[in-house]
Amino acid sequence: MSWGVHDVTVRFGEHLALDAVSLEAPPGRVTGVVGGDGAGKTTLLRCLVGAVAPDGGTVRSPEARRIGYLASTSGTYPDLTVEENLTFSATAYGVSPARARTRVAELLDRTGLEPARDRLAANLSGGMRQKLGVIRAMVHRPELLVLDEPTTGVDPVSRADLWWLVARAAADGAAVVLTTAYLDEAERASWLLALDGGRTLTQGTPDEIAAAVPGTIRSVSRRPDGEAARRSWRRAAKWRVWSPAEELGAGGAELVRPDLNDAVTVAALATELETAANGGGPR
Amino acid sequence: MWAMIVKEFRQLRRDRRTVALLVFQPILMLVVFGYAASFDVSEVPVNVFGPGAERVARVLPPPFEVQEVDEGADRADAESALRDAEVPVAVVTSSTGTTVLLDGSELFIAQETKATLATLSDRVPEEIAGSVEVEVLFNPDLETSAIMIPGLAAMILLFVGSVITSLGVVRERQAGTLEQLAVMPIRPVDVFLGKIAPYFVVAAVDMVIVVLAGMWLFDVPFEGSVFVFTLGALLFLFVTLGTGVLISSVSQNQGQAIQLALIVLLPQVMLSGLIFPLSSMPAGVRWIGYVLPLTYFVDIARGVMIRGASFEALATSFLYLAIIGLVVFGLATLRFRGSLAPARRRRETPERTLEEALR
Numbered sequence: 001m002s003w004g005v006h007d008v009t010v011r012f013g014e015h016l017a018l019d020a021v022s023l024e025a026p027p028g029r030v031t032g033v034v035g036g037d038g039a040g041k042t043t044l045l046r047c048l049v050g051a052v053a054p055d056g057g058t059v060r061s062p063e064a065r066r067i068g069y070l071a072s073t074s075g076t077y078p079d080l081t082v083e084e085n086l087t088f089s090a091t092a093y094g095v096s097p098a099r100a101r102t103r104v105a106e107l108l109d110r111t112g113l114e115p116a117r118d119r120l121a122a123n124l125s126g127g128m129r130q131k132l133g134v135i136r137a138m139v140h141r142p143e144l145l146v147l148d149e150p151t152t153g154v155d156p157v158s159r160a161d162l163w164w165l166v167a168r169a170a171a172d173g174a175a176v177v178l179t180t181a182y183l184d185e186a187e188r189a190s191w192l193l194a195l196d197g198g199r200t201l202t203q204g205t206p207d208e209i210a211a212a213v214p215g216t217i218r219s220v221s222r223r224p225d226g227e228a229a230r231r232s233w234r235r236a237a238k239w240r241v242w243s244p245a246e247e248l249g250a251g252g253a254e255l256v257r258p259d260l261n262d263a264v265t266v267a268a269l270a271t272e273l274e275t276a277a278n279g280g281g282p283r
Numbered sequence: 284m285w286a287m288i289v290k291e292f293r294q295l296r297r298d299r300r301t302v303a304l305l306v307f308q309p310i311l312m313l314v315v316f317g318y319a320a321s322f323d324v325s326e327v328p329v330n331v332f333g334p335g336a337e338r339v340a341r342v343l344p345p346p347f348e349v350q351e352v353d354e355g356a357d358r359a360d361a362e363s364a365l366r367d368a369e370v371p372v373a374v375v376t377s378s379t380g381t382t383v384l385l386d387g388s389e390l391f392i393a394q395e396t397k398a399t400l401a402t403l404s405d406r407v408p409e410e411i412a413g414s415v416e417v418e419v420l421f422n423p424d425l426e427t428s429a430i431m432i433p434g435l436a437a438m439i440l441l442f443v444g445s446v447i448t449s450l451g452v453v454r455e456r457q458a459g460t461l462e463q464l465a466v467m468p469i470r471p472v473d474v475f476l477g478k479i480a481p482y483f484v485v486a487a488v489d490m491v492i493v494v495l496a497g498m499w500l501f502d503v504p505f506e507g508s509v510f511v512f513t514l515g516a517l518l519f520l521f522v523t524l525g526t527g528v529l530i531s532s533v534s535q536n537q538g539q540a541i542q543l544a545l546i547v548l549l550p551q552v553m554l555s556g557l558i559f560p561l562s563s564m565p566a567g568v569r570w571i572g573y574v575l576p577l578t579y580f581v582d583i584a585r586g587v588m589i590r591g592a593s594f595e596a597l598a599t600s601f602l603y604l605a606i607i608g609l610v611v612f613g614l615a616t617l618r619f620r621g622s623l624a625p626a627r628r629r630r631e632t633p634e635r636t637l638e639e640a641l642r
Contacts, residue, residue: 049466064468073459092467 001060002026003048003144003175008057010043010198017043019198020057024191025144025175030166032189033179034264039195041179042072045148048177061144065093068142068174072149075133078122082113082132085121086139093140100139107135110168111161127158134162138169145169147178151185163188183261194264201267206260213258213266215244220254230273233265242266244273300535304542312549318568319553324395326562330364332356333376340374346399347372358382365420367596368586372396380414387422388589390430391560421506421590429504432497433584434557437577439493440516441523441548443486448527449544451478453534471619475612478531479524486520494588506591515583515597518604522576525611532618551577579604 003025010018018040025031025048033041046052048061049069061067076085083104090100108114111131121129134150147166151159163185170176170190180186187206194201194209202209218241224232232241240262258266295302330351331340340352350370353360361373361384371389375382383400385393400417422429455461464474494512497503505512526547534540553559554568555577561569572578579600586592586600594601 046462051462051465064466067466069463069466071459071462073462075460075463077460078458089467092469094468 001062003061005044005047005054005060006058008044008047008054008059010040010047010052011055017198018047018054021193021195021198021200022057023177023193023203025177027143027173027175028170029191030170030176030178030189032186032192033177033195034181034183034186034192035179035195035201036181038197040198041195042148043198044195045069045146045177045179048144049146062142065140066143068137068140068145070133070137070147070150072152072179075136076121076129079120081118081120082108082124083117085132085136089136090139093142095140103139103141107139111135111165127154130154131158131162131165134165138165138174141172142174145174145176147176149179149181151180151182159185183264187260192260194267196268196271199271201264201271209267210258210260210263213242213263214270215242215266217242217256217258217262217266218254219256231269233269235261240265242269244270298536298538300539301542304539304546308542308546311546315550315568315571316553319559319564321559321563322391323563324392324560327372327392327396327399328370329372329374330356330361330370331374331376332358332361333374333381334378335376335381336374339376339381343374346395358384362420366590366592368582368590368592380416383415383417385417385419386590387419387425388430388585389560390422390425390427391563393419393422393425422504426501428497428501429589430585431557432493432501432503433588434555434581436490436493436497436516437519437580437584438552438557439489440486440520440580441551441577443482443489444520444523445527445530445544445548446541448479448482448524449530449534449540450537451528452531453537453540457536471616474619475525475528475615478528479521482524482527483520486524487516490516490520503588505588507587508594511594511597512584512587514594515580515587515601515604518601518608519576519580519583522604522608522611525608525615526576529611529615529618532615551575554578555581557581573603574607576604576607579607 004023006022007020008018008022009016009020021040021044023031023033023044033044035041043052047054047059049067050059050061050064077088080088086104086107087100090103091097095103105114108117113128113131113135116124116128121132124132130150130153134147137147138145145166150166151162154162166176166178167188178189186192190205191203192206192209193203202212204212219235220232220239220241223229223234223239224241228241231243232239234240240256242262242265256262325346326348327346328350329343329347330353331343331349332353333356334354336352336354336356340349343349351364358375361375364370364373365384365386368386371386371392373384375384383396385396387393397417397419400415419425452461455464469477494505498505527544530543530547531540534543550571551557554561554564554572555575556572557577561572561578564572582600583597583604586597
């Protein structure tokens, strides 16, 4: 059974946090949700796990016992040890003591947290704590694993470890949905949904999203003047300029093949320009 | 320094509930304690038993308020009326003279009555009362410690229960783990019971230590049934811990939780009859005492320990304590349901419909 949300709308008072967003989360797939701060990523995940009731649309998710969730706030009890945190979750999700012991040992071993087994979560490094949060969410082998920004504030090595863990969970048959603010790592997901201001910018496989960029993107050394400035953004030492229509570069401009990062930025720019053209100001 | 002062004022302004509590609390304390703090005994309910009861009852001056006159009743009836806390004073007449029985667990009333009786002989002719003998039952030396220790035991439970437990849920909220709990397959009632269980054990051990210490160090009697006392203590603990969890679930941070716990705690200490007798309080304040759990546990603890009161005699206190317990438990569970799983219930309905449709 595939989990997900269909046409989900969530309002917090006057604020429209999600506007008719749909997302499929089939088993065995890592589905990524990307977007900047306030894009609606966390709200979407909270809908999926049942912490927020949508004002419109439908949510398809398994019963609470078969969901694993890492909240963005914190996934662990600082005053419990690594092992105690895991055991608490396993017990709360109804895993038998014997199976819990085996599973905890396996996860600790796989994540390199075994030497920290008896350490308080408060005394772990940021990366270790995130790893603990992730394995805590998957200790009961959930059918739907929902992770809110599992790699935020984590060093590159630990990030690689975390992605490996997530891939393993999907390979074991879980439907994984995770959010990230880092577009460079989002390419590791099999399917991506890009959100901006609570609305869907684009979705598809990372390659599909990159290939679907309309018009052309040029790489220039200086920020262009005039109207084109609104369609430009900085990438490392250079600037990128997007032209909605096919246009061959002139004056040393270099055409680039868009990557995921470019594609999501273009999608956001296109929405912004469209809003401005329709009489609304930039958000 | 200016920057610091401005920052602190801004933060304080944002925490409106704390500001409200800071303003509200002193006013509440002043009003409540101002009215409650009285040792004056204005009324002394009294039963008059024995052959000359009618005549004696007629001449008893204020502050005595005659409740029951029974010429056929005897000393045993008077003792049981005192044991069951029907009245704090009973007058038993007989052919040889008059005996005034006082309930020593009602310390202030007993002291006041003793003093009044000393001056009474001038006003009540001897041919009516005969020779008057005063006898204090249950706490014959009128020891303050004897009535304070059972109450103190209750107060210690109240501290452990309300203050420490009140931090439980707030800690989860502040650590960000409440969200995690919300999506776990744990029922709100399980969260409630899980939260109070460890404190229940600690407070129960505390209770045993305090009672034993009171008996050994201060010679406090333990006249009644240990079973009845234990039952009362467990019920009271449940109420107290539940109150702590309830406070915690409505507080946004630990500061608010502590403030609220104190607001709940101090009136109980002052208005439960632990220090000031309820009968000395004006009715406008006294009713508060009757909705506080400590009032009923003080009654149970003193009744069992000092007077050896039976369960039947204390049934009303048990009943009220149980009602308060149910209300607190219900509110805390509802509150958990609200803050833990706002979405679950709303989502369940369409899912069930879908399942039914598929069937």
